Amino acid sequence: MAESTYLEGIRQALFEEMERDPNVFCLGEDIGAYGGAFKVTEGLQARFGERRVIDTPISEVAIVGAAAGAAHMGLRPVCEMQFIDFISCAYDMLTNYVATARYRAMLPCPMVVRGPSGGYVRGGPFHSQNPEAAFLHTPGLKIVYPSTVADAKGLLKSAIRDDDCVLFFEHKYLYRRIKEELPPGDHVVPIGKARLAREGRDLSIITYAATVWKALEAAEQLEREDGVSVEVLDLRTLLPMDDEAIVATVRKTNRVLIVHEDTRTGGIAGEITARINEQAFEWLDAPVLRVTAADVPLPYAPSLEDYVLPQTADIVRAARHLARY
Numbered sequence: 001m002a003e004s005t006y007l008e009g010i011r012q013a014l015f016e017e018m019e020r021d022p023n024v025f026c027l028g029e030d031i032g033a034y035g036g037a038f039k040v041t042e043g044l045q046a047r048f049g050e051r052r053v054i055d056t057p058i059s060e061v062a063i064v065g066a067a068a069g070a071a072h073m074g075l076r077p078v079c080e081m082q083f084i085d086f087i088s089c090a091y092d093m094l095t096n097y098v099a100t101a102r103y104r105a106m107l108p109c110p111m112v113v114r115g116p117s118g119g120y121v122r123g124g125p126f127h128s129q130n131p132e133a134a135f136l137h138t139p140g141l142k143i144v145y146p147s148t149v150a151d152a153k154g155l156l157k158s159a160i161r162d163d164d165c166v167l168f169f170e171h172k173y174l175y176r177r178i179k180e181e182l183p184p185g186d187h188v189v190p191i192g193k194a195r196l197a198r199e200g201r202d203l204s205i206i207t208y209a210a211t212v213w214k215a216l217e218a219a220e221q222l223e224r225e226d227g228v229s230v231e232v233l234d235l236r237t238l239l240p241m242d243d244e245a246i247v248a249t250v251r252k253t254n255r256v257l258i259v260h261e262d263t264r265t266g267g268i269a270g271e272i273t274a275r276i277n278e279q280a281f282e283w284l285d286a287p288v289l290r291v292t293a294a295d296v297p298l299p300y301a302p303s304l305e306d307y308v309l310p311q312t313a314d315i316v317r318a319a320r321h322l323a324r325y
Contacts, residue, residue, distance in 0.1 A: 002181070003179040003180055003181055004149055004153075004179060004180065004181070004182050005149065005175065005176050005177075005178065005179050006148075006149050006152050006170070006171075006174040006175050006176070006177070006178050006179075007038065007039070007040055007175040007176055008149075009149040009150065009152040009153035009156075009182060010040055010114075010152050010153065010156055010170060011040055011041070011042070011043075011044075012153055012182070013152070013153045013154075013156035013157045013160070014026065014040075014041065014044060014078065014156070015043075015044065015047070016157065016186070017076075017156075017157055017160045017161075018044070018047075018048055018052065021076060021160075023074060023075045023076045024052075024075075024076045024077075024078065024160055025048075025051070025052040025053070025054065025070075025075060025076070025077055025078070026041060026044060026052065026053045026054065026077070026078045026079075026080065027053075027054040027055075027056050027063055027066065027067060027077060027078075027079055027080070028041075028054075028055075028056055028063060028079055028080030028081070028082065029055070029056055029057075029058055029063075029080070029082045030055060030082065031044070031045075031053060031054075031055060031080050032044075032045040032050060032053045032054065032055040033045060033055070034055075036080060036082075037082045037083070037116070038116055038172065038175055040080070040170075040175075041053065041080065059089075060081060060086050060087060060089035060090040061089055061090045061092070061093050063079050063081075063090070064079055064090040064093045064094060064098065064113060065090075065093050065097075067079045067111045067113075068093070068097060068098050068101070068109055068111065070111075071108065071109045071110050071111040071165075072101070072107045072108070072109065076110045076111065076112075076160055076161075077111045077112070078111070078112045078114060078160060079111065079112065079113045079114065080114055080115055081113065081114070081115030081116075082115065082116075083115060083116055083123075083126070083127045084115040084116060084117040084129065084130075084131060084169060084170075085126055085127060085128070085129040085131070086115075087113065087115065087131060087167070088131065088134075090113070091134070094113070094135070094138075094141065094165070094167075095135070095138050095141075098111070098140070098141070098165045099138050099139065099140030099141045099165065100140055101140070102140065102164070103139075103140065108163045108164070109140075109163075109164060109165045110160075110161075110162060110163045110164070110165075111165050111166075112156070112159045112160055112165075112166050112167075112168050113165065113166070113167050113168065114156070114159075114167075114168035114169075114170060115168075115169070115170065116170050116171075116172035116175070117129070117130055117131075117132075117145070117169040117170060117171055117172065117209070118130055118169075118171040118172055118173055118209060118210055118261055119173070119261065119293075119298050119305060119309055120173040120210060120261075120305070120309060121172055121173050122300065122302055122305060123172075123298075123300075124298065124299070124300035125297040125298050125299075125300070128298045128305075129298070130169070130209070130260075130261050130262040130293075132145060132167070132169060132238055132262065132268065133262055133266055133267050133268050135167055135239070136238060136239055136268060136271065140164065140165070141164070141165055141166075141167060141239060142159070142162065142164055142165070142166045142167070142191060142237070142239055142240065143166075143167045143169070143237070143238040143239040144156075144159055144166055144167070144168050144169065144191060144236065144237050144238070145168075145169040145171070145208050145209045145235075145236070145237075145238055146170075146189075146209075146236055147171070147174070147197075147208060147209050147210065147212035147213065147234050147236070148178065148180065148195075148212075148234075149178060149179065149180045149182060150180060150182055150183060150187065150189070151189055151195065151234075151236055152170065153182060153187055153189075154183075154187045154188050154189030155168070155189045155191065155236065155237070156168060157186075157187070157188045157189075158188050158189055158190060158191050159191065161188075162191060166191070169209065171209045171210045173210050174209075174210055174213075178213070189236070191237050191240075192237050192240045192241075192242060193236065193237065193242055193245070194233055194234060194235050194236055194237070194242035194245035194246070195233075195234040195236050196231070196232075196233060196234075196245070196249075197212055197215075197216060197232040197233065197234040198216055198219055198230065198231060198232040199231055200219065200229040200230040200231030200232070200253060201229045201231070201252065201253060202228045202229045202230065202253055202255065202323060203228065203230055203231070203253050203254075203255035203256070203257060203319060203322055203323055204230070204231045204232075204233060204249040204250065204252070204253045204255065204256050204257070205218070205219065205230060205231070205232045205233070205256075205257045205258075205259055205315065205319070206233045206235065206246060206249065206256060206257070206258045206259070206272060207232065207233070207234065207235070207258070207259040207260060208234060208235040208236065208238065208260065209260070209261060210261060211259045211260055211261050211310055211315075212232065212234045214259070214310065214311065214312045214315060215230075215232045215259055215315055216232055217312045218230070218312050218315035218316045218319060219231075219232055221312070221316055222316060222319055222320070222323075226320065226323070228319065228320075228323050230319065231249055231252065231253055233245060233246070233249050238268060241271075241272070241275070243275055243279060246272065246275060246276065246279075246280075247276075247279050247280045250276055250280040250283050250284065251280060251283045254283055254284060254285040254286070255284070255285055255286045255322050255323065255325070256276060256284070256288045256289070256322075257288075257289050257290075257291065257315070257318055257319055257322055258272050258273065258288065258289070258290050258291070259290075259291045259292070259310055259315055260292055260293075260310075261292070261293055261309060261310060262292060262293060263292060263293050263294070263295050263296075264290065264292040264293065264294065264295055265295050267290075267292055269290040269292060270290075272288075273288045273290075276288055285325070286322055286325035287325070289318050289321070289322055291310045291314050291315050291318050292310060293308055293309050293310060294307075294308045296308060
């Protein structure tokens, strides 16, 4: 079986779900004839037509609002943000309307808002953001951020079938850089379950998205050079978070390093740390540490972007400190 890229895994999920369910349709800027800014939706309009793959005006709030109305009527829209940074334009619609629709009016909102996220691609401050923490405290939303090809496909299929709104973040650095053979058949990954990416015994790294791969690189280096056995937990779903998996890895290794690409202040690492303190404090042998981006807009210059974003060397340095504590 041929290997697929992360991008192809997402495209396959869209094709398969649109084939399976005629209520699934896509809408977004340039997703039809052009095939999307990153070509994720290439071929969809030719296969399913303009009524199910809809090119929209440049208005994220209109895209999300139209999708919400369609979802209330029994359809399953998949919205593309050309870059996830611009989801901020639809923040009001998502948090004040979509997230509360079931609570206020018993209106299901089976819709997905997906788009390219993250840095490491020299995209500058308007095309490199990770806005997941801005939505983490909003009841009624779900947040998914896969790191592997199989999870990108399987989680998107689950998101499309879910009866609530799912924000589906796709790391653009991974689009064409990682490949794997996809499982055959209807491959579906459940929302809300973390994945143990690497087993270890001395300390745990909890992470998600592109920094999973940097954490795995760091773990290999630490084992090779220091004899430190590192466990890597890939959260995959950020809301709801898999507390059971987090507590299990804390109880196993007693030391925790949280790594994410988003900025430090108000980032998801703080929420994870609070949950560990509440549920697993007695198993900690050291304080929970964080490796994150600096609290600045992401620079365009390659050297400055590398300095601001977490790198493998930063993870190794923090893990060595934690192992010695």
